[in-house]
Amino acid sequence: RRINALRKRVLREGRFSINASLHLCPPQDAEGGPINVQIKNKGEGMSHCAYTPAKAVKHTVAIAWGGVNVPNSPFRVGIGQGSHPQKVKVLGPGVERTGLKANEPTHFTVDCSEAGEGDVSVGIKCDARVVSDTEEDIEFDIITNPNDTFTVKYTPPAAGRYTIKVLFAGQEIPIGSFRVKVDPSHDASKVKAEGPGLTKTGVELGKPTHFTVHTKGAGKAPVSARFSGTAKADAVDDFEIIDNYDYSHTVKYTPLQQGKMGITVTYGGDPIPKSPFTIDVAYPLDMSKVLINGLENRVEVSKDQQFTINTKGAGGQGKVDVKMSSPSRKPVTCVVEPAASKEVSVVRYIPKEEGVYTVEVMYDGNPTVGSPFTVDATLPPDPSKVKAHGPGLKGGLVGKPAEFIIDTKGAGTGGLGLTVDGPCEAKIECSDNGDGTCSVSYLPNEAGEYLVNILFEDVIIPGSPFKADITLPFDPSKVTVSGPGLERAKVGEAGLVNVDCSKAGPGELTLEMVSDAGVQAETHLQDNGDGTHTASCIPRQHGPHTIALKYGGKSVPNFPAHLKVDPAVDISGVKVYGPGVEKQGVFCDATTDFTVDAGSLTKVGGNHVKASITNPSGARTDCLIKDNGDGKYDVEYTPFEKGMHSIDVTYDDAPVMNSPFIVGVTEGCDPSRVSAVGPGLQEGLTNKPNKFSVITRGAGIGGLGITVEGTSEAKMSCKDNKDGSCSVEYIPYTPGDYDLNITYGGQHIPGSPFKVPVKDVVNPTKVQCTGPGLSSGVRARVPQSFTVDCSKAGIALLEVAVQGPRGIIEPVGVIDNGDGTHAVCYTPSLEGPYSISVRYGGEDIPRSPFRVRVLPTHDASKVRASGPGLNSAGVQASLPVEFTIDAKDAGEGLLSVHVTDQ
Numbered sequence: 001r002r003i004n005a006l007r008k009r010v011l012r013e014g015r016f017s018i019n020a021s022l023h024l025c026p027p028q029d030a031e032g033g034p035i036n037v038q039i040k041n042k043g044e045g046m047s048h049c050a051y052t053p054a055k056a057v058k059h060t061v062a063i064a065w066g067g068v069n070v071p072n073s074p075f076r077v078g079i080g081q082g083s084h085p086q087k088v089k090v091l092g093p094g095v096e097r098t099g100l101k102a103n104e105p106t107h108f109t110v111d112c113s114e115a116g117e118g119d120v121s122v123g124i125k126c127d128a129r130v131v132s133d134t135e136e137d138i139e140f141d142i143i144t145n146p147n148d149t150f151t152v153k154y155t156p157p158a159a160g161r162y163t164i165k166v167l168f169a170g171q172e173i174p175i176g177s178f179r180v181k182v183d184p185s186h187d188a189s190k191v192k193a194e195g196p197g198l199t200k201t202g203v204e205l206g207k208p209t210h211f212t213v214h215t216k217g218a219g220k221a222p223v224s225a226r227f228s229g230t231a232k233a234d235a236v237d238d239f240e241i242i243d244n245y246d247y248s249h250t251v252k253y254t255p256l257q258q259g260k261m262g263i264t265v266t267y268g269g270d271p272i273p274k275s276p277f278t279i280d281v282a283y284p285l286d287m288s289k290v291l292i293n294g295l296e297n298r299v300e301v302s303k304d305q306q307f308t309i310n311t312k313g314a315g316g317q318g319k320v321d322v323k324m325s326s327p328s329r330k331p332v333t334c335v336v337e338p339a340a341s342k343e344v345s346v347v348r349y350i351p352k353e354e355g356v357y358t359v360e361v362m363y364d365g366n367p368t369v370g371s372p373f374t375v376d377a378t379l380p381p382d383p384s385k386v387k388a389h390g391p392g393l394k395g396g397l398v399g400k401p402a403e404f405i406i407d408t409k410g411a412g413t414g415g416l417g418l419t420v421d422g423p424c425e426a427k428i429e430c431s432d433n434g435d436g437t438c439s440v441s442y443l444p445n446e447a448g449e450y451l452v453n454i455l456f457e458d459v460i461i462p463g464s465p466f467k468a469d470i471t472l473p474f475d476p477s478k479v480t481v482s483g484p485g486l487e488r489a490k491v492g493e494a495g496l497v498n499v500d501c502s503k504a505g506p507g508e509l510t511l512e513m514v515s516d517a518g519v520q521a522e523t524h525l526q527d528n529g530d531g532t533h534t535a536s537c538i539p540r541q542h543g544p545h546t547i548a549l550k551y552g553g554k555s556v557p558n559f560p561a562h563l564k565v566d567p568a569v570d571i572s573g574v575k576v577y578g579p580g581v582e583k584q585g586v587f588c589d590a591t592t593d594f595t596v597d598a599g600s601l602t603k604v605g606g607n608h609v610k611a612s613i614t615n616p617s618g619a620r621t622d623c624l625i626k627d628n629g630d631g632k633y634d635v636e637y638t639p640f641e642k643g644m645h646s647i648d649v650t651y652d653d654a655p656v657m658n659s660p661f662i663v664g665v666t667e668g669c670d671p672s673r674v675s676a677v678g679p680g681l682q683e684g685l686t687n688k689p690n691k692f693s694v695i696t697r698g699a700g701i702g703g704l705g706i707t708v709e710g711t712s713e714a715k716m717s718c719k720d721n722k723d724g725s726c727s728v729e730y731i732p733y734t735p736g737d738y739d740l741n742i743t744y745g746g747q748h749i750p751g752s753p754f755k756v757p758v759k760d761v762v763n764p765t766k767v768q769c770t771g772p773g774l775s776s777g778v779r780a781r782v783p784q785s786f787t788v789d790c791s792k793a794g795i796a797l798l799e800v801a802v803q804g805p806r807g808i809i810e811p812v813g814v815i816d817n818g819d820g821t822h823a824v825c826y827t828p829s830l831e832g833p834y835s836i837s838v839r840y841g842g843e844d845i846p847r848s849p850f851r852v853r854v855l856p857t858h859d860a861s862k863v864r865a866s867g868p869g870l871n872s873a874g875v876q877a878s879l880p881v882e883f884t885i886d887a888k889d890a891g892e893g894l895l896s897v898h899v900t901d902q
Contacts, residue, residue: 221268327355697724791820
């Protein structure tokens with residue numbers, strides 16, 4: 001390939017001829033500098049001109065004839081840089097002597113930036129016997145770069161020697177020919193193959209298997225595998241090579257022919273180490289068909305033993321292996337021999353020592369069903385060979401296990417008997433160590449001499465019975481402590497404690513009781529002479545105390561003990577309750593409270609109760625304590641921090657029950673904790689202020705909303721009492737049912753909306769009574785009536801009572817006329833003084849009770865007769881006459897008139 005570029009060359013002579021006599025102005029370069037020109041007259045009007053340019057720039061050549069420029073003069077001549085092959089540079093990995101790999105792309109760069117102008121020629125050839133028997137040209141690509149450089153890319157097709165030539169302007173550069181060595185792209189000797197598909201134990205016929213080819217560090221090359229079996233047919237099926245992209249390949253296959261199979265693995269066409277591999281292909285393995293016969297669980301020491309292994313139908317390679325280990329974990333020699341049938345093997349061994357043997361039976365490297373087996377080898381019983389040793393056969397301590405070992409190795413198999421006789425019954429524990437020995441321990445609970453009897457097959461062993469001397473040890477853990485002084489204590493009162501050291505051995509008993517503040521209590525110890533002591537503690541301060549009880553300088557069990565000392569007074573009856581000590585429901589910036597009920601200790605109060613509130617930040621919140629003078633105290637506080645607050649409540653500086661109280665404070669509000677009370681929520685009166693209170697204490701911070709809805713508008717006012725409550729007044733103008741809506745934080749409080757009936761104002765002074773039933777003309781047994789006018793007195797209950805002269809209440813009828821008036825009827829049964837009570841809205845109206853004198857039913861003296869018919873002067877005969885009888889004031893009675901002739 002060639003790259004052509006033609007340019008003028010600097011510092012070379014420029015020549016031209018002129019056919020005439022002329023005047024030649026010296027050529028000038030682009031900067032106006034003159035250039036020396038040599039002119040030779042050739043005769044016949046011909047001149048030869050020559051000049052040498054010094055710079056690669058445009059030059060001007062002016063030619064004049066007779067002082068006049070010839071046609072096309074002045075001439076503009078471009079001067080090139082020239083050609084300098086010695087300044088061409090070739091560099092890059094593609095021209096290095098070594099380091100190249102076959103089939104791996106490489107490149108090099110030809111730098112002509114300082115070589116002027118000229119053609120670049122590149123040629124790449126490989127030596128004979130690299131690709132073929134002769135030299136071969138190698139394909140390559142040339143990329144022209146913008147900086148007068150060229151990139152040459154090529155890929156060597158095989159390992160060997162290569163020659164690279166570079167020419168510039170048809171001339172060789174200083175290093176015109178490069179000799180490079182291309183190494184193979186892979187090294188099959190570094191490839192490793194492994195896996196179950198290449199295992200020496202073989203593979204199973206028809207069962208898929210695989211192996212892995214590791215190529216890390218072996219370069220790049222294709223992996224291939226070939227399989228050859230005992231027959232001409234295909235040796236394998238499902239053959240597949242998978243690139244794992246981690247410098248490894250997985251080769252999968254399923255063997256199809258039984259017998260020897262060859263596997264040739266190559267890398268880049270070269271065999272890898274150990275290739276070809278020879279693998280045994282056997283029928284599928286079925287371990288359930290391997291049968292073990294004659295293997296006894298118990299055998300006798302030093303006698304020949306044997307058992308058989310039948311592998312008929314088990315498939316596989318047919319390799320049987322047996323391993324045995326003795327009780328001492330040593331290998332046992334066993335012989336495996338084929339029997340009459342190739343599928344049956346006989347195993348022979350001789351157990352040399354007593355104990356449990358382990359027998360592992362393997363088939364083709366796999367354990368048979370039930371393997372490993374155990375065989376117990378025993379000796380005939382011989383009590384004389386049983387040995388016993390250990391400290392428990394000589395002595396021990398009370399309350400501690402006395403231990404010893406019984407060694408039956410070499411004594412054969414037999415029953416072991418054991419008894420321990422002494423001052424008390426001792427619990428015996430025996431553990432078989434599995435090595436012909438057993439560990440024995442017995443627990444003596446009293447001091448004295450104990451006899452340890454050991455028998456083997458009902459025969460006493462040598463040395464039995466063993467005499468052991470058991471003594472009482474110093475053991476502070478045997479000290480027991482009890483008594484009320486460990487459960488509760490009170491300042492100034494002695495708490496009694498009983499200490500029993502009778503089973504702890506000799507030692508000195510010490511007692512100390514100290515409060516957390518470092519104040520020591522008064523303590524006393526009394527030795528009772530029987531190993532027990534009586535201790536007493538008199539604390540001087542209430543609060544937590546620590547009791548240290550030591551025996552022989554060591555703490556006894558459960559000590560040091562911790563005890564809370566109560567004050568001299570019993571504060572268990574002090575109760576603390578209220579929203580301010582609840583675990584939740586307390587809000588920031590909202591005043592809350594709680595009550596301390598100390599009525600069990602004081603009925604008149606006093607400066608006994610104190611409260612301290614600690615914030616999450618560690619600061620304190622002030623609280624106000626109000627002494628109610630009856631043993632109860634109200635505590636009020638306003639938390640300003642979120643989080644858990646600790647409230648300490650004391651009575652005479654002693655914490656009360658459950659103190660400190662942990663209270664969680666959050667932001668927000670709880671409308672359910674707002675309450676409203678007052679008569680204005682039960683009923684209302686028109687044109688009068690109706691009052692009630694809204695208590696928000698402890699409900700958090702929220703907006704309070706109050707509206708009154710009813711038959712008319714209602715004037716309302718609200719006053720903040722600055723104590724977590726507000727006073728509300730409203731004035732309705734017409735009677736009817738009203739709804740009082742009270743919301744907190746946008747939600748109704750309990751009971752809202754309140755249904756309030758509103759009535760006009762009741763004014764009994766505006767009730768008027770009129771009628772004959774209240775006059776002086778009331779007669780006994782004559783119905784009476786009067787009217788009660790309540791129309792201007794408001795709406796209320798009208799009550800009328802009529803009481804006779806003997807205190808008898810007479811029946812009364814009251815009829816509502818529907819216009820604010822009522823008709824009242826009654827009939828007095830007796831004559832005499834009557835009292836008529838008229839009450840409206842529970843109050844007597846004006847002049848009530850009314851006093852009425854009831855007259856007899858009739859009074860003839862009140863009857864008046866007048867008229868001409870009674871004229872004392874006489875009347876005319878045979879003429880009608882008349883007269884009038886007036887009985888209106890005489891009551892009621894039968895009127896009779898008799899006219900007689902005298």
